[in-house]
Amino acid sequence: MAQEHTARAAIAGISSMAMRPILALLAARYECETGRCVTIVSVGGVEASLRVRAGETFDFAVLASDAIERLAADGLVDPESRVDVARSGVAVAVAVGATHPEIGSEAALRDAILRAGRIGISTGPSGNALLHLFERWGIAREMAARVVQAAPGVPVGALIANGEVELGFQQLSELMTMPGVDIVGPLPPEIHAVTVFSGAICATSRRRDETLRFLAWLTSGEADAAKCEHGMEPA
Template sequence: MRRCCGKRRGRQDRRRSAGASAARRHGLPLARTAATEDAKRIADSPAEAGLTVLSTLGVMEALRALAPRFEQETGLRIAADFAPTQSLLGRMAAGETADLAILTETAIEALMARGLLLPGSRVDLARSFVGIAVRAGAPRPDIGSAAAVTRTLLAARSIAYSRAGASGIFFADLIRRLGIEAAVNAKAVIIPEGLTGALVARGEAELAVQQVSELMAVPGIDILGRLPAEIAGITTFSGGVLAGARQPEAARALLAFLAAPAHRATFAEGGLEPAF
């Protein structure tokens, strides 16, 4: 699970190679040695926050950038946990509660159908694209076509992806469709959750596959780009107010704030395509 602290000011650094400096400037924790511990909380603890959020890793950078503005304008503190959608769904099924959930649209639709979200509270926030990254300064293989992606994956010594995340679920199906499932999985570094780019930055894998927005959160890697349109993996991230929210109006206010037209650029800078 990924958490971060909420008292951050100043402008986010847009360059992945300067990610560590950006983290220090905003008071954010740096990546730890384990891929599953690469993100922390926007507030120090849920009890100290006025608004609790369970969020996919995909919108982490945008939420980190916008949270201080919302806190300043409203006086509310935000406690956000970031993890793959499937992990968050499991935690909610086990009884964990929050005010707001930001997940894949499929998960939000499922929660809404089960009556676990307040009617009419869904807001589509962003579309995300799966990409590939290498260690900073490493040769940049071609991923401009499906054939090029296939060659690059087969030539790589190792490939990191997350089985629990939306990108990992997509990638597992993609390599099956490309007919290279066995070859890729024989050298894959599959993590349960977390940022695959962290493994590449540490030299533990040659390629990282994940949402571009999640790759952008990792210093020390170079992003090759999105997968080509013919095999692109596109995920829409949506938010919804949980039926058991302690702060439902504050949760609605945060969703409206995030989806304000003035914040489209912030989502774009985080590697996302605004959906509002």
């Protein structure tokens, strides 16, 4: 009977890769505490939005807040159900054993980027933040041939570890779990880029009440420690 109850109560979500380790841990804890199963597909943020737009059946989505806002504007998620789950900063990383460049100030980071060979960025919010910085610094044209943008769903850490790029930028939560990668540190305070990840109920949800309970649990104090363990902060 217990297994049948869990199966009936299961809710399904989709998230960006940055939230994968946190949500996997929290979904497991939620099931232990409530007996209700939560399944989550984690893919690149662009792909996740496209799958929601294509009408795939999900009860909820957890994505960068601007992506959730766009989905809400198009009626694909319920804006009234939106909750801010976590805040994530962008980190700088190199391959294990490589020299750590000085990145303690905006000027130092700019110099490190200009000295590096190839730079790895994502297709998500962290990548956009770097491209905007290049524009502001007036080096966008110079950097164009040296920037390697990871394919959707491919971690920047993989490009660092296999030697494809010398310096990589991505959400700390994604870089810190990658083998072969050393975290140099966050972006300097004056240009620190923070992404808020939000959750909302999808228009295709068939389990609204249970999904609302899970989203509320994601923002409860019980979930805070898991966020900190994985390089994020409670929103």
